[in-house]
Amino acid sequence: MASTYTNPRFPFRRPAALGRAAAEEVRVVIVGGGLTGLTAALDLAQRGVPSVLLDEDDTVSEGSRAICWAKRTLEIYGRLGLGGRFLERGITWNTGRVFFRDREAYSFDLLPEQGHEYPAFVNLPQYHAEEWLVAACEETGLVDVRWRNRVGAVENRADGALLSVETPEGPYRLHAEWLLACDGARSGVRRALDLPFTGQVFRDRFLIADVVMRPPFPAERRFWFDPPFHPGQSVLLHQQPDDLWRIDFQLGWDADPERERESDRVAVRVRAMLGPDIPFELEWVSVYTFRCRRLERFRHGHTFFLGDAAHQVSPFGARGGNGSVQDADNLCWKLAAVLGGRAPESLLDSYDAERGPAADDNILHSTRSTDFITPKTGAALAYRDAVLELAEAHALARPLVNSGRLSRPAVLADSPLSTPGTARSAMLPSGSPPVDAPVLRDGRPDWLLRHLNAEGRFTLLAFDHTGLRAPAAPPGVGLVVMAEREPPAGHLPNVLFDHSGLAARRWGCAPGDVLLLRPDGHVAAGFHAPAAAAVRAAQGRALGHAAP
Amino acid sequence: MTLRTEPRIADPDGFYAALMEAHRGLDDAASRRLDARLVILLANHIGDDAVLLEAVALARAAGAAPSACPTPSPAAPAEGG
Numbered sequence: 001m002a003s004t005y006t007n008p009r010f011p012f013r014r015p016a017a018l019g020r021a022a023a024e025e026v027r028v029v030i031v032g033g034g035l036t037g038l039t040a041a042l043d044l045a046q047r048g049v050p051s052v053l054l055d056e057d058d059t060v061s062e063g064s065r066a067i068c069w070a071k072r073t074l075e076i077y078g079r080l081g082l083g084g085r086f087l088e089r090g091i092t093w094n095t096g097r098v099f100f101r102d103r104e105a106y107s108f109d110l111l112p113e114q115g116h117e118y119p120a121f122v123n124l125p126q127y128h129a130e131e132w133l134v135a136a137c138e139e140t141g142l143v144d145v146r147w148r149n150r151v152g153a154v155e156n157r158a159d160g161a162l163l164s165v166e167t168p169e170g171p172y173r174l175h176a177e178w179l180l181a182c183d184g185a186r187s188g189v190r191r192a193l194d195l196p197f198t199g200q201v202f203r204d205r206f207l208i209a210d211v212v213m214r215p216p217f218p219a220e221r222r223f224w225f226d227p228p229f230h231p232g233q234s235v236l237l238h239q240q241p242d243d244l245w246r247i248d249f250q251l252g253w254d255a256d257p258e259r260e261r262e263s264d265r266v267a268v269r270v271r272a273m274l275g276p277d278i279p280f281e282l283e284w285v286s287v288y289t290f291r292c293r294r295l296e297r298f299r300h301g302h303t304f305f306l307g308d309a310a311h312q313v314s315p316f317g318a319r320g321g322n323g324s325v326q327d328a329d330n331l332c333w334k335l336a337a338v339l340g341g342r343a344p345e346s347l348l349d350s351y352d353a354e355r356g357p358a359a360d361d362n363i364l365h366s367t368r369s370t371d372f373i374t375p376k377t378g379a380a381l382a383y384r385d386a387v388l389e390l391a392e393a394h395a396l397a398r399p400l401v402n403s404g405r406l407s408r409p410a411v412l413a414d415s416p417l418s419t420p421g422t423a424r425s426a427m428l429p430s431g432s433p434p435v436d437a438p439v440l441r442d443g444r445p446d447w448l449l450r451h452l453n454a455e456g457r458f459t460l461l462a463f464d465h466t467g468l469r470a471p472a473a474p475p476g477v478g479l480v481v482m483a484e485r486e487p488p489a490g491h492l493p494n495v496l497f498d499h500s501g502l503a504a505r506r507w508g509c510a511p512g513d514v515l516l517l518r519p520d521g522h523v524a525a526g527f528h529a530p531a532a533a534a535v536r537a538a539q540g541r542a543l544g545h546a547a548p
Numbered sequence: 549m550t551l552r553t554e555p556r557i558a559d560p561d562g563f564y565a566a567l568m569e570a571h572r573g574l575d576d577a578a579s580r581r582l583d584a585r586l587v588i589l590l591a592n593h594i595g596d597d598a599v600l601l602e603a604v605a606l607a608r609a610a611g612a613a614p615s616a617c618p619t620p621s622p623a624a625p626a627e628g629g
C-alpha cells in the first residue's frame with residue numbers, strides 16, 4: 001500500500017494530579033481530541049478560555065475520514081486563523097457531476113456566484129486539519145492537551161462532572177466544572193451517563209478507498225448511478241491533494257466486509273472503473289455501514305455533547321464533520337460569555353435549542369440521500385431510475401436526483417436569542433449565518449467576513465451612504481460600517497467600501513440598516529436607524545438575559 | 549389551489565388507450581419506470597406542492613379502502629405544502 005501521510009505521534013506527559021488522592025479541579029475539560037474537540041479547544045482559547053483536552057490516543061485521525069470541507073466550515077476556520085491553509089493545501093471544487101449508467105446525466109455548480117473568499121468546498125484529509133488544529137491549540141498556550149489520557153467513569157453532578165482518567169502511568173481523577181464531550185460516535189461519556197443514542201441503520205455497505213493516481217479527471221465531485229464498471233450500485237469520486245483520490249463503492253447489504261477489504265479485490269474494482277491505462281496504488285481501504293442517530297438533548301447540566309458524540313449522519317452530503325464544526329462555533333462563545341460573567345448560565349440552553357434542529361436537518365437530508373442511493377423497494381428503485389432517465393434531457397427532473405444534499409450552514413430560524421419584529425423584510429433574517437462579500441478597505445481588496453467579530457465580540461454591521469455616519473455601538477460591541485459609495489477622507493474607522501454592491505445585495509440592506517451579529521457571526525437582530533436602547537436590548541437577549 | 553377531482557379529460561377513452569399503448573411490449577420493471585416518469589412529468593407540470601400532496605394522499609386512500617373511496621376535504625391532507 002502507498003502512504004502519502006505518516007501520523008505524528010504526540011508525547012505522553014505525566015499529569016501533575018497522577019497519584020494524588022484529591023481530584024484535580026479544572027474549569028473546562030474537553031474529552032476527545034478529534035476534529036470537534038480540537039476545534040472547540042482552539043475557539044475557547046481564542047476567546048481567552050483555557051481548557052484541558054483529554055484524548056485516549058496519541059495521534060490525529062487514523063486513515064482518511066472526512067475530506068469535504070464546506071464553505072461555512074472554511075469561514076469558521078478562517079475566523080480561527082486556519083482558513084488560508086485549507087485553501088493552499090486542499091483541492092478547491094464547486095462542480096458536481098452525475099452519471100447514470102454509461103452517460104453523463106447533468107452537472108451542477110454549488111457556488112454559481114463569484115465574490116466569496118471561500119469556495120463551495122475544499123477537499124483535504126481530516127488528519128491534516130487535525131494536525132493544524134493541534135499545533136494551533138498548543139500555540140495559544142491555553143490548551144493543556146493530554147494524549148493517552150483515557151476517560152473511564154463519568155459522574156455527572158450539579159456542579160460539573162467527575163472523571164476517572166487512565167494513563168500509561170496510572171489513573172487520576174479530575175473534576176470538570178464544565179465538560180465538553182467530543183469523544184465521537186462511540187462516546188464513553190454518553191454511555192457513562194446512560195443516554196440513549198437512537199436512530200436508523202441503513203442496510204447497505206460502502207467500500208471507501210483512498211487511491212494514489214494521476215487520472216485525467218478535473219477537480220469535481222463525480223457520482224455514478226449504476227455504472228457499467230460497478231453495475232447495480234453507485235460510485236462516488238473525489239480528488240484530494242497529493243494525487244490522492246477517494247472512491248466510495250456502494251456494495252449492498254449482502255457484501256462480506258472482510259472479503260471486500262482485501263486489496264486484490266479492491267484493486268479489481270478500481271481497475272474496472274479506471275480502465276487498463278491508469279496506474280494506481282491503494283493507500284487506505286475500509287468498509288462502512290452508515291447510520292443516522294442523535295441524542296435527545298445536547299446539554300445535560302454542566303455536560304455538553306458536540307460532534308459525532310451528539311449526532312451521527314451518513315456521509316452523503318458531508319454533514320458529519322461540517323456539522324460538528326458548527327457545534328463548536330455555536331457553543332464556545334456562549335461558554336466564554338458565561339465564564340466571563342457576561343451572560344447567565346441559561347444562555348447555554350440555547351446550544352441545544354439551536355443545534356438540535358440543525359442536527360435534525362442534517363439527519364433528514366442525509367437520510368433522504370441514502371434512501372435515494374439505496375432504494376429499499378421495487379417502487380423506490382423504479383422512481384429513482386425514472387428520475388435519472390429523465391434527468392439528462394429534462395432539467396425538470398434534476399432537482400429530484402439526490403446523490404447527497406451537500407452541507408449548508410444552519411439558519412437558526414427559531415432561536416430564542418433572536419429579536420423578532422425589528423428588521424425590514426428584505427434584510428437577511430435573524431438566525432442566518434453571515435454572508436461574505438468582496439470589499440475595499442482603504443482602497444485595497446478585502447473580504448467582509450474577515451472584519452466581523454474581531455476579538456470574538458458582537459458586531460454591529462451598519463450600512464451607510466459614505467461611511468461618515470453610524471449608530472453608536474453598545475460597550476463590548478464592535479462596529480463595522482459598509483459604505484455604499486467611496487468613503488471620503490475623514491470617514492469613521494472600520495469602514496469598508498461595498499464597491500460591487502454585493503454586500504448590500506446579499507445582506508438585503510440599504511443605508512440606515514443595521515444588523516447585530518453574535519460572536520459566531522449569526523444575525524441576532526436587524527433594524528433600520530435604531531435607537532441605542534433597541535440595540536442594547538437585542539444584545540441582552542442574544543446573551544440570554546431575560547427580556548426587560 | 550386544491551386538487552380538482554371532477555372529470556376533466558376531454559377524450560377519456562382516447563387517453564386511456566394512449567396510456568395502454570405506451571406500456572405495450574414493456575416488462576413489469578420497464579412499465580413501472582414508465583409510470584414513474586409520467587408521474588414526475590405531470591407532477592412538475594402541476595408544480596404546486598399542496599396539490600401534489602393532496603393527490604398522493606388521495607391515491608393512497610383510494611387503493612387502501614376501495615369500498616369507501618373518500619373525497620378529501622380541502623383542508624385535510626395539505627399540511628407541509
Ligand SMILES: Cc1cc2nc3c(=O)[nH]c(=O)nc-3n(C[C@H](O)[C@H](O)[C@H](O)COP(=O)(O)OP(=O)(O)OC[C@H]3O[C@@H](n4cnc5c(N)ncnc54)[C@H](O)[C@@H]3O)c2cc1C
Pocket residue numbers: 031032033034035036037054055056057061064065066067068069126149150151152182183184185187188189208288306307308309315318319320321322323324
Ligand atoms: C468514511 C467517512 C467519510 C467522511 N467524510 C466526511 C466529509 O467528507 N465531510 C464531513 O464533514 N464529515 C465526514 N465524515 C464524518 C467526520 O469524519 C466526523 O463527523 C468527525 O470525525 C467527527 O469528529 P469528532 O471529533 O466528533 O469525533 P471523532 O473524530 O471520532 O473523534 C473522537 C475523539 O475522541 C477520542 N476519544 C474517544 N473516546 C475517548 C475516551 N474515552 N477518552 C478520551 N478520548 C476519547 C478519540 O481518540 C478521538 O480522537 C466522514 C466519516 C467517515 C467515516
